[in-house]
Amino acid sequence: MNDSPLFQCTEVRKAFPKPDGEDLLVLDGMNLELREGQIVGLLGRSGSGKSTLLRLIAGLAEPSSGHLTYLGQPVAGPARGIAMVFQSFALFPWLTVFENVALGLEAQHLPRPEIRKRSLAAIDLIGLDGFESAYPRELSGGMRQRVGFARALVVHPNILLMDEPFSALDVLTAETLRTDFLDLWAEGRMPIKGVILVTHNIEEAVLMCDRILVFGSNPGRILSEIKVTLPQPRNRLDPSFRELVERIYVEMTARPKGAAAGGRQERFPGLGIGSVLPHVGSNLLSGLLEAVAAAPFNGKADLPEIASDLQMEIDELFPVAETLQLLRFAELEGGDLKLTEDGLAFAHADIDGRKRIFSRHLLTYVPLAAHIRRVLDERASHSARKSRFIDELEDFMNEEAAEQTLRAVVRWARYAEAFAYDDENAMFSLENPT
């Protein structure tokens, strides 16, 4: 084994310009090293910048500052020797399986017979024999992703980048593909020397990776690094496997250190108007509250347990749990979700009672909702334009996040009957429609 790393990121930072001219920081202080024979997992929720980092590594984007080196050379544009597998497969629908696989070799201007030989070998390796002349639309999702793998492997890359490669597949298909991939990897039948896998699925990360980097959001940064030393093939039911999964849950729900001092747009407790609100509907909120309030949890649930109970992935579960925390209906700590007194009261109340509790919490703990309500109360007309609040929000976040945040508040306020919103005129008001 070679001593020097295959790939190295040093103090990488990425920011996107906002409309007001300031920068929106999405990645900060990234340090990462990939060594030969390793699978490194980038684990985090959507918006934590892990896909952005993968694109920096692929040479598809440039960092705002910091260094990226591949085999000791700085990365400038897509490097030969780094290939990528995409979440949505990204196959060219007008090319057959064979043509899709051969495309990367055509770009290298190899002689025709060699293109043919290597493409067929890759198709064979990945189990696509007999599908050479099929078009992507004729294939199932699993088969399409196999084409994605064959296309990446055919260029004989040193590093394989995988961007949530199994998340668009159903559970069974994903499991088959993972197992097949790990078998090929263990047997050393693929030309690749190292893998970087982006995922939001904790079990997938523990199942496949040698090292897991847990990402936090706002801005995206590495919270911790976890070494997985369990021998392959790994068993999901193995107690040490479960323990590791639990540990990562705790890691991911830990309150960010120094959040209050940070001054950026954290999502949690004690924020001003400028926090981005998640788009979570009232039905999901009451659903989770009810589930946690009921037996066997009785008000306190272990996150991995309730996730598997409700068949939700962390990417779906976390925003709901965090919204409950934001509204002070629950507390999130140490991988547990514990309901507050009002949370329990909400779960046991009838429709009108729920609306009353929700309204009180919304106007107390969501500063934006309180702000809108105050503006409406103060005005003689009891109405206000949407653009006014959008402008205020855009001081803190980009246009898209501002729209999303306002939509979230409108949704909750409608449920709470705190104020009304007319989409056609883009007006907030206190009146209910006649």
Add this chain to the structure above:
Amino acid sequence: MKRFEPYVFLRKLASRWDVLAFIVVIGLIAFLGETARGLFAPLTQLKVSPLSLDPVNLPEYAARTTFRMLAALFFSLVFTLTYATWAAKSERAGRLLVPILDILQSVPILGFISITSVFFLSLAPGRVLGAEFAAIFAIFTSQAWNMAFSFYQSLRTVPTELTEAAESFRLSSWMKFWQLEVPFAMPALVWNMMLSMSGGWFFVVASESISVGHSAVALPGVGSYIALAIEQKNLGAIGWAIATMLIVILLYDQLLFRPLVAWVDRFRVEQEPGERVPDSWALTMMRRSRLITAATMAFHAAVLWTSRAGTRTDPHPVDTIDKPKRSFDLFWVCLVILAVVLGLWHIVAVLISNTTLNEALHVCGLAFITMLRVFILIALASIVWVPIGIWVGMRPRAAQIVQPIAQFMAAFPANLLFPIAVYGIVEWKLNPDIYLSPLMILGTQWYILFNIIAGASTIPTEMRYAAANFGVKGWLWWRKVALPAVLPFYVTGAITASGGSWNAAQVAELATWGHTEVRARGLGSYIADAAAADNFHQIVLGVGVMSLFVVIINRLFWRPLYYYAERKYRLT
């Protein structure tokens, strides 16, 4: 069924770029007009090619007309692949190029044919060739803009992951263009080519027989055949011409567009199997024919060969391609200013110095009359076709029969039918101000019909069941179910119909039968008169005012209506 979607990238009502674009376009027209005036002299010697009304000649004439269409289509494609690519790849250029395209789309170029003809006649040494170029250019102007728009739109919406895949496998930009961008844009482009062709037939008929100065240039073709038939008051010959055109369009449809539509189906990115795969006997035949297979293989090989032969550019990271460079920015700003100043200069030179305020007001008044006509006609056509379209669209079997007929009618050049109407008006001494008007919408009303049919057929069955289940019937059903469901489609159809009617006004408001002239007051007849009298500044004035009207109506009326309908009534 796919729809033509206007305005996707131009959400704002108007920006300063639109104003600049308008100045550049009208300035260009003024410049052409000015240049053309100086070139009148050699034209007096033009010989009139002898045409014959003998139907035996019609196959040859039809072939030559068709050839012109194909040539124009070729140039439109070349324009599309270059102009739209430039607009999409360079944000700087796009800011001006896209509004220019939008203005060009609204300029009713028909009245301008005689000026461009003079220009082209003077360019080409052989006069017939010059006239051919002029005709092809006229057809080109009716096809190129919306094709370019559709291509631009596709280039801007290539799925990110596909672009990233192409980049990460290090495809050169040339290879990426042919392997990713062009194929991705293909379905929308073919659909727009079909729409363009429909407009093109109208123009080819109008542009083959042009009077320039005191002489007439008549290119052998169906259009000049019909012009001669009008001159000689030969109803029988007009019948022959109409029959020929029906056959030509039918062949075009079967041999060119059906196969194309069936073929581009594979370029759709939605990877689920489509509702119904379009089929075409001609495509099946071509796929099985070795000759065609060899031809497509050759094209594919050429793409690969050119990408091999071309110098490899080192791939850039995707997000750094269009970083503004200051020095170039400055150069670009200067270029835009120069274009605008030249545009203004020509507008001043041609229009302002030759036009009195009274005349300008008079022309605006005429434009109002024509506008009134267009709106009344669209309203009348809507009253007729909306209920019929909804009725047909909800019955799949009926829709299958009517839909191709409606599309066919839209492609048929309505100006071929004008002589029959004019004959009637002359014979029965009808009021031309009223009875010439319907001609404007004769060819364009079908856009309303086939869009409504398409819209009605997308109403989900469950929604209809729900309406039936709750006893929603009669007027309530129309108000709450049918009309809202088809509104987005209706607006699309009405926009196309309205644009086409403005153009048709220039032919419809002034018609002849032998030596009898029938005239309706309006901007169309003003432009037609100016063209006949070779009064180039009147032509520019007329076309300019008409463009202004069309642009303003689009921005103030159709575009907001389109967004409103899209937002509120689009069934997803």
